[in-house]
Amino acid sequence: MEINKDLVAASATPLVLAILSEGDSYGYAIIKRVGELSGGELAWTDGMLYPILHRLERNGYVKAIWGESETGRRRKYYQLTKAGAEHLERQRRQWHLVDLALRASGSSPSTRHRKKDDDSHAGG
Amino acid sequence: MTSEAALEQRIGEWRNYFRTRQAVHSADVAELEDHLRSQIDALRQAGLDEDEAFLVAVKRLGSLDTVSHEFAREYSERLWKQLMVAPAAADSGPAGRSGGVLAVALAVGAAVAIKLPELFGRSIMGGDTDAFFYARNVTLFVLPFLAGFFALKRSLHKTGWTWLLFPFIAAALIMNVLPFKVDHQTTILAIIHLPIALWLLTIGFAYIGGEWRNHAQRMNFVRFSGEWFIYYVLTALGGGTLIAFTFFIFNAIGLKPDDFVGQWIVPCGAAGAVLIAAWLVEWKKSVIENMAPVLTMLFTPLFTVLLLVFVGTIIVTGNAIDVGREVLIGFDLLLVLVLGLLLYSISARDSHAPPSRSDRLRLALLLSALVVDGLALWAIAARISEFGFSANKTAALGLNILLLINLGWSAVLYMRFLAKGGSFTALERWQTSYLPVFGIWAWVVVALFPVIFKYQ
Numbered sequence: 001m002e003i004n005k006d007l008v009a010a011s012a013t014p015l016v017l018a019i020l021s022e023g024d025s026y027g028y029a030i031i032k033r034v035g036e037l038s039g040g041e042l043a044w045t046d047g048m049l050y051p052i053l054h055r056l057e058r059n060g061y062v063k064a065i066w067g068e069s070e071t072g073r074r075r076k077y078y079q080l081t082k083a084g085a086e087h088l089e090r091q092r093r094q095w096h097l098v099d100l101a102l103r104a105s106g107s108s109p110s111t112r113h114r115k116k117d118d119d120s121h122a123g124g
Numbered sequence: 125m126t127s128e129a130a131l132e133q134r135i136g137e138w139r140n141y142f143r144t145r146q147a148v149h150s151a152d153v154a155e156l157e158d159h160l161r162s163q164i165d166a167l168r169q170a171g172l173d174e175d176e177a178f179l180v181a182v183k184r185l186g187s188l189d190t191v192s193h194e195f196a197r198e199y200s201e202r203l204w205k206q207l208m209v210a211p212a213a214a215d216s217g218p219a220g221r222s223g224g225v226l227a228v229a230l231a232v233g234a235a236v237a238i239k240l241p242e243l244f245g246r247s248i249m250g251g252d253t254d255a256f257f258y259a260r261n262v263t264l265f266v267l268p269f270l271a272g273f274f275a276l277k278r279s280l281h282k283t284g285w286t287w288l289l290f291p292f293i294a295a296a297l298i299m300n301v302l303p304f305k306v307d308h309q310t311t312i313l314a315i316i317h318l319p320i321a322l323w324l325l326t327i328g329f330a331y332i333g334g335e336w337r338n339h340a341q342r343m344n345f346v347r348f349s350g351e352w353f354i355y356y357v358l359t360a361l362g363g364g365t366l367i368a369f370t371f372f373i374f375n376a377i378g379l380k381p382d383d384f385v386g387q388w389i390v391p392c393g394a395a396g397a398v399l400i401a402a403w404l405v406e407w408k409k410s411v412i413e414n415m416a417p418v419l420t421m422l423f424t425p426l427f428t429v430l431l432l433v434f435v436g437t438i439i440v441t442g443n444a445i446d447v448g449r450e451v452l453i454g455f456d457l458l459l460v461l462v463l464g465l466l467l468y469s470i471s472a473r474d475s476h477a478p479p480s481r482s483d484r485l486r487l488a489l490l491l492s493a494l495v496v497d498g499l500a501l502w503a504i505a506a507r508i509s510e511f512g513f514s515a516n517k518t519a520a521l522g523l524n525i526l527l528l529i530n531l532g533w534s535a536v537l538y539m540r541f542l543a544k545g546g547s548f549t550a551l552e553r554w555q556t557s558y559l560p561v562f563g564i565w566a567w568v569v570v571a572l573f574p575v576i577f578k579y580q
Contacts, residue, residue, distance in 0.1 A: 027155065028162035046163070046184045047191035050155060051198040058198075069158065076155045 012052050014091040020062060020080040021088055053078055061087050131174040147196035160185060223277060227403030234269040234399055235392035249386045256306050260299040263319045266395045268292050270402055271330040278333030291326045298571055303579055309515040310574040317569040324563030342556040347471045348405055350416030355401040363393045417472030424465050424489055431492035445503045452520040455500040459527035462493040467555055475548040483542060490535040497528060515577040519569050526565055530558050
């Protein structure tokens with residue numbers, strides 16, 4: 001299933017934060033974990049993760065630490081901060097709400113009304 | 125080459141390619157490289173060979189343009205080139221910093237040197253004799269440090285150092301042994317021309333590390349001089365602000381800092397800034413756009429219009445140029461300015477580029493300047509017998525003729541270039557060959573004019 005580009009972009013931040021809430025990690029491992037969690041359906045362009053991580057770092061949601069890989073290579077690790085954990089919690093609630101609304105919408109036909117430009121928002 | 129080594133080489137190329145992007149710093153490249161290598165390792169374990177693994181990993185990382193575009197969005201401030209806040213230690217080589225220590229040390233040296241005569245009873249704010257002493261020698265307290273800065277930075281050879289030393293000793297002897305008299309024409313001429321003579325020949329020699337035959341290096345010295353001037357003016361503006369606040373805050377507590385400002389801040393600051401400006405230009409030359417060509421680009425059309433309108437006005441009104449006292453000097457300065465506009469546009473021009481509209485504009489500027497100066501010279505020639513040849517007039521006339529030759533031949537070379545196309549190098553070469561002529565002329569005014577005109 002192809003996931004819409006806007007949705008991929010919007011979900012990137014909570015996903016990265018969620019993965020970091022499992023423990024400190026680094027870019028390549030985060031990408032791999034995203035693949036595992038989504039059963040390979042969510043595929044990012046790998047390079048795009050880094051600007052996102054750096055933005056999270058700037059916002060104070062994660063902390064970056066230079067360390068070493070198993071083979072002794074320089075590697076940048078990321079760690080979730082307290083502010084990041086709180087942000088993740090808020091995001092989770094928001095996504096949950098959207099999910100609930102989407103599920104509910106199918107079952108009660110009375111609430112259905114279409115706006116003309118609904119479809120034009122779908123593109124990337 | 126083993127396939128491992130080939131892989132390393134390709135990763136190296138990839139890394140260097142990424143580093144050319146302004147918004148991506150070397151720490152980011154290191155992070156991406158770790159990702160690339162992890163990906164390659166994983167792919168190879170899955171059975172791909174080095175080549176395949178590299179290609180797939182690079183592809184997954186995303187195209188250089190998209191990734192650096194994302195970085196640029198995240199770090200928009202990185203698109204402003206910053207000189208002082210070196211991004212990552214690896215980006216600013218050790219050259220800048222060690223040059224900085226040297227420059228600051230020499231700037232302090234120049235500031236001390238300018239105060240040194242106080243030990244022998246000369247005061248910067250002293251009487252007429254002291255003022256006269258400083259006026260004659262101020263160049264000699266500062267420029268040797270600048271020459272030394274470049275000589276050290278370029279590791280000048282031993283004979284080069286002698287060539288640097290000799291002009292300064294000669295200048296010191298001329299300025300202090302010859303019987304100059306206060307406020308006489310030859311004295312003032314010598315004081316004005318000495319820095320020009322030393323700058324063009326001696327500082328130039330030091331700047332290009334003694335390779336005085338190298339025309340490309342001479343052009344670099346031209347670029348340096350323009351940037352240095354701009355940086356010096358900017359530093360002076362900052363200094364002015366500092367002084368204004370010094371007065372303001374001390375006046376507020378009822379103290380008058382006049383002596384401190386006049387004796388210390390102004391002379392030491394002005395001397396030290398010569399070195400600091402030079403170091404800044406050296407450091408920033410590859411980091412920040414050169415300003416002189418930008419200013420040139422802005423003002424070339426404006427001056428062209430000004431001169432064309434001026435010529436038109438003369439034709440319409442029939443007014444001749446009134447040869448007053450300052451007219452010749454004024455037209456000299458005009459030609460110097462036109463030469464500057466020409467020189468700095470050449471310095472930034474790609475010598476292989478074909479003729480363009482701005483080339484035609486510059487030719488128009490040259491020709492109108494030549495016409496205007498021709499009119500001025502015509503007016504002067506008609507009344508030269510009335511004036512006689514005083515030192516001032518000879519100096520102004522001599523410089524005018526030198527500039528006229530330079531710009532006249534430049535115009536010819538420009539017309540040839542526009543007519544035939546081909547390479548621009550002839551004009552560049554003419555300008556760089558001509559540079560020492562101005563230096564030699566300045567030395568003539570410093571050293572020979574006093575004798576010829578009997579210290580008038």
